[in-house]
Amino acid sequence: MARPFVPTRMEEPITANHREARPSGAVDTRVEGVVANWFPRFLANGLDYLDVTRILDAIENWDQWGTTWEAAGENYEKLGRDALAAGHSETAGSHLRRAALTYQFAQFVMTGDTEARRRIHLRMADTYRTAAPLLQPPATPVRVPWRGIDLVGYLRTLSDDSPLVVLIPGLESTKEQFSTFEPFLLERGLSTLSFEGPGQGETWYEHGFRDEAYVDAMRALFAWIVDRPDLSGRRVALLGTSFGGYLALKSAPGLPVEAVVDIAGFFDLKDFDNLQPVIRDNFAHFMKIEPAEIEDVVSQVDLLGTLPLDVPVLAVHGEVDPIVPVEHAHRIAAAQMNATVWLYPDGTHSCNNLHTIVRPAISDWLADRLAVGA
Amino acid sequence: MARPFVPTRMEEPITANHREARPSGAVDTRVEGVVANWFPRFLANGLDYLDVTRILDAIENWDQWGTTWEAAGENYEKLGRDALAAGHSETAGSHLRRAALTYQFAQFVMTGDTEARRRIHLRMADTYRTAAPLLQPPATPVRVPWRGIDLVGYLRTLSDDSPLVVLIPGLESTKEQFSTFEPFLLERGLSTLSFEGPGQGETWYEHGFRDEAYVDAMRALFAWIVDRPDLSGRRVALLGTSFGGYLALKSAPGLPVEAVVDIAGFFDLKDFDNLQPVIRDNFAHFMKIEPAEIEDVVSQVDLLGTLPLDVPVLAVHGEVDPIVPVEHAHRIAAAQMNATVWLYPDGTHSCNNLHTIVRPAISDWLADRLAVGA
Known part of the structure; x- marks a missing residue:
């Protein structure tokens, strides 16, 4: 009767923590400045501290800002779209909204790369548009x-x-x-x-x-x-x-x-x-x-x-x-x-x-x- | 017609940040151990990262654990009771619940001082009881x-x-x-x-x-x-x-x-x-x-x-x-x-x-x- 159980091993939700690997002293001033100005803004605007920490730990220089945040957003977007397909509209709305807000900060103050910014911003707007009818109200x-x-x-x-x-x-x-x-x-x-x-x-x-x-x-x-x-x-x-x-x-x-x-x-x-x-x-x-x-x-x-x-x-x-x-x-x-x-x-x-x-x-x-x- | 404006200067919400003042190396092992085990628990259970950081920064040794958390809870309890008196029931419910959860972690793993623990725990239960009818549902x-x-x-x-x-x-x-x-x-x-x-x-x-x-x-x-x-x-x-x-x-x-x-x-x-x-x-x-x-x-x-x-x-x-x-x-x-x-x-x-x-x-x-x- 007994059979081996097959647990579902959930994927790593986002990029691994690279803080240990960051070369000591290699602080990117743009990254530090943006975090110093706006860290509370990320939290006050719907992101989870633990997510933000994992994201920031994985960023070593400003060039990685957009891609790292975007990867974290993608994780939530995927969870949201899966939930939508499964008929879990509450979860879908919540994850898609969180994905959009994560993309919001991916393109945030990205004033140096207009093309990348446009792409991520439009992705943000599109993801939120999918979440919008699922919110209450x-x-x-x-x-x-x-x-x-x-x-x-x-x-x-x-x-x-x-x-x-x-x-x-x-x-x-x-x-x-x-x-x-x-x-x-x-x-x-x-x-x-x-x-x-x-x-x-x-x-x-x-x-x-x-x-x-x-x-x-x-x-x-x-x-x-x-x-x-x-x-x-x-x-x-x-x-x-x-x-x-x-x-x-x-x-x-x-x-x-x-x-x-x-x-x-x-x-x-x-x-x-x-x-x-x-x-x-x-x-x-x-x-x-x-x-x-x-x-x-x-x-x-x-x-x-x-x-x-x-x-x-x-x-x-x-x-x-x-x-x-x-x-x-x-x-x-x-x-x-x-x-x-x-x-x-x-x-x-x-x-x-x-x-x-x-x-x-x-x-x-x-x-x-x-x-x-x- | 002009008169000097009198802005309302809001009180400091909680104990000031003492991280700078903490003697380097003076790490309390009980505090460090509790934080290492349960930091995400504080956040997952309704507390705000910025509040938790301010509280933990003000704690230099385990003896200060209960009093520091309790002071932060008191701030929210006061805001909650003021909101209740002003007829702001949504805010009252939210702040009183947050006060209770802050007291929850004030008495958390306080296994060494039964009297203090009982007092803070009962205060937590009482504060939540006041919030309970204000929650939705x-x-x-x-x-x-x-x-x-x-x-x-x-x-x-x-x-x-x-x-x-x-x-x-x-x-x-x-x-x-x-x-x-x-x-x-x-x-x-x-x-x-x-x-x-x-x-x-x-x-x-x-x-x-x-x-x-x-x-x-x-x-x-x-x-x-x-x-x-x-x-x-x-x-x-x-x-x-x-x-x-x-x-x-x-x-x-x-x-x-x-x-x-x-x-x-x-x-x-x-x-x-x-x-x-x-x-x-x-x-x-x-x-x-x-x-x-x-x-x-x-x-x-x-x-x-x-x-x-x-x-x-x-x-x-x-x-x-x-x-x-x-x-x-x-x-x-x-x-x-x-x-x-x-x-x-x-x-x-x-x-x-x-x-x-x-x-x-x-x-x-x-x-x-x-x-x-x-």
């Missing part, structure tokens, strides 16, 4: 006509009258990355629309960032919202992270919004030349522009004359933010006057290192402003 | 009479006919810790009952572990389930982690269960003397016993004669498990014969370092066995 792609192109986003709605929060990404961020912020809002009765304007995500291929273009694109988005019978009656707020915090404040005048949240945004870019080189690179990519033209575009980025808004504003900033100094929050607060300002003494950029505390608090503030259930 | 405390005491657990139910998974913890684990596994089951249509038998959690105060006592307590639990009109018609499975994997297999004969999952369980304790000292300490605590009596109690722990079960069995084990060697899974597989066995080459104890992959897969396997939606 589903994420529905939206396309907003503007100047002959389509602006893109994902809409996740609750009941017909639930308020709507429009999420605006910053540099090197995407509508897909917001899939880790959306649940905090959804759990509190708020529907979400994660948006990509000029310079961002899939919209970037069609149009680089310009200040007036972004503001105009936001007007087009709101005209589209008002035209949608299922959206037009809702109360709406804006939430922007990092440069998206600036964009939310800059775009708000004239839009039918009832509250604005700025997380770690700039007041202006007058100090552009003193930003980290990697951040200046990211801006050049964002703008799709030659270095000589940057100065003019940068000079348009300014909240002077925009603030104060006549709606409630929440500004959240980490006091040890190495990317956007906290003084920008001080200036926003001074110009807005009645703003609610939360400064976290040990918060880094976007307070991603305190995400367990900051995201629920922001979501509650929005739910209170938009009177969920009232 | 709520966790309802249950009490099962047995030998003059009450066995305790938390029940989370979906629709009236959804199958039920009974979760059995191992050493140093609790019903509250399962609140990070329950969502995977709930999302897939399975109700959950997280249980504490003799030797575990709140039941420990009344009764230490004995093999026959645990099996008998499980019979009492199932008699109670069959008597509950809202539970009696459901299909039921057992899932145990670590020593709980052994307990699930050992208890199954005679119970009305349709599937059993063993995650990283023992086959027997014949190799007890070669286990890590900290694990042997944990067993002594679990049994509430003098060292001289351990041998007899340990000898009862054996699956010989119990296997094969006549229901589907899934055994999951990491091949580099430093606590329960993978050979135990080989022996379980050989004795069960038709078991489904998943061995992860780079999985550590309970495959907690691969939790993003293992937990969805196990939950899908259970949903398929219990024919959710069929």
Whole structure:
């Protein structure tokens, strides 16, 4: 009766740990700089610490950044597609979303290789598109006509009258990355629309960032919202992270919004030349522009004359933010006057290192402003 | 019109980072050993990497273990109680649950100070009790009479006919810790009952572990389930982690269960003397016993004669498990014969370092066995 058992030996999930093999002292400064800036961002945005550690341990120099992250994403994509084939839709949605977010960081700040970046970014967008209908509630792609192109986003709605929060990404961020912020809002009765304007995500291929273009694109988005019978009656707020915090404040005048949240945004870019080189690179990519033209575009980025808004504003900033100094929050607060300002003494950029505390608090503030259930 | 803005300066969330100040070379072996064994467990069970890092950085020796973790838990407890007072029930539930899990690891393997352990453990249980009704779906405390005491657990139910998974913890684990596994089951249509038998959690105060006592307590639990009109018609499975994997297999004969999952369980304790000292300490605590009596109690722990079960069995084990060697899974597989066995080459104890992959897969396997939606 007895027979030998045949256990299923699961494959190695990702590249083996190479930390031991890394030559001592052979530190790649680009890798170290990117990790120093954004390590908490990887974790706050849906990746698992143990995965991130395995990935970073396998990267010895910047040339391996994209391929190593992509291999880790591929593992989850395969698990997700297998789960889909097996009818395990919950697992499929979860793994495909995780695959997409892993690809997100594969192409992240890859400003030196446009072709590789495009390929991985489109793979990310495609993988997330497969996950989107499997999420709870589903994420529905939206396309907003503007100047002959389509602006893109994902809409996740609750009941017909639930308020709507429009999420605006910053540099090197995407509508897909917001899939880790959306649940905090959804759990509190708020529907979400994660948006990509000029310079961002899939919209970037069609149009680089310009200040007036972004503001105009936001007007087009709101005209589209008002035209949608299922959206037009809702109360709406804006939430922007990092440069998206600036964009939310800059775009708000004239839009039918009832509250604005700025997380770690700039007041202006007058100090552009003193930003980290990697951040200046990211801006050049964002703008799709030659270095000589940057100065003019940068000079348009300014909240002077925009603030104060006549709606409630929440500004959240980490006091040890190495990317956007906290003084920008001080200036926003001074110009807005009645703003609610939360400064976290040990918060880094976007307070991603305190995400367990900051995201629920922001979501509650929005739910209170938009009177969920009232 | 302008007035000075008064931002809210948020308090430091936890003890400052003391890594810089730690004297080089002053490594506490107990701390290092516990972290080496269980670091992935902290993360897989609901804690945030950045919090865990801040906590561990502040611990210089084992005496500081409990107080440092407790301080971090207190921060979340305060945030949770403030949120409750403000009517932010989602945030309150989330922070209070996180506080409880942080206290869980404050009292974790604290076998040397019974009084401190009791105080922190009861604080953990009390904090979770406050969170329980705020979770979605709520966790309802249950009490099962047995030998003059009450066995305790938390029940989370979906629709009236959804199958039920009974979760059995191992050493140093609790019903509250399962609140990070329950969502995977709930999302897939399975109700959950997280249980504490003799030797575990709140039941420990009344009764230490004995093999026959645990099996008998499980019979009492199932008699109670069959008597509950809202539970009696459901299909039921057992899932145990670590020593709980052994307990699930050992208890199954005679119970009305349709599937059993063993995650990283023992086959027997014949190799007890070669286990890590900290694990042997944990067993002594679990049994509430003098060292001289351990041998007899340990000898009862054996699956010989119990296997094969006549229901589907899934055994999951990491091949580099430093606590329960993978050979135990080989022996379980050989004795069960038709078991489904998943061995992860780079999985550590309970495959907690691969939790993003293992937990969805196990939950899908259970949903398929219990024919959710069929």
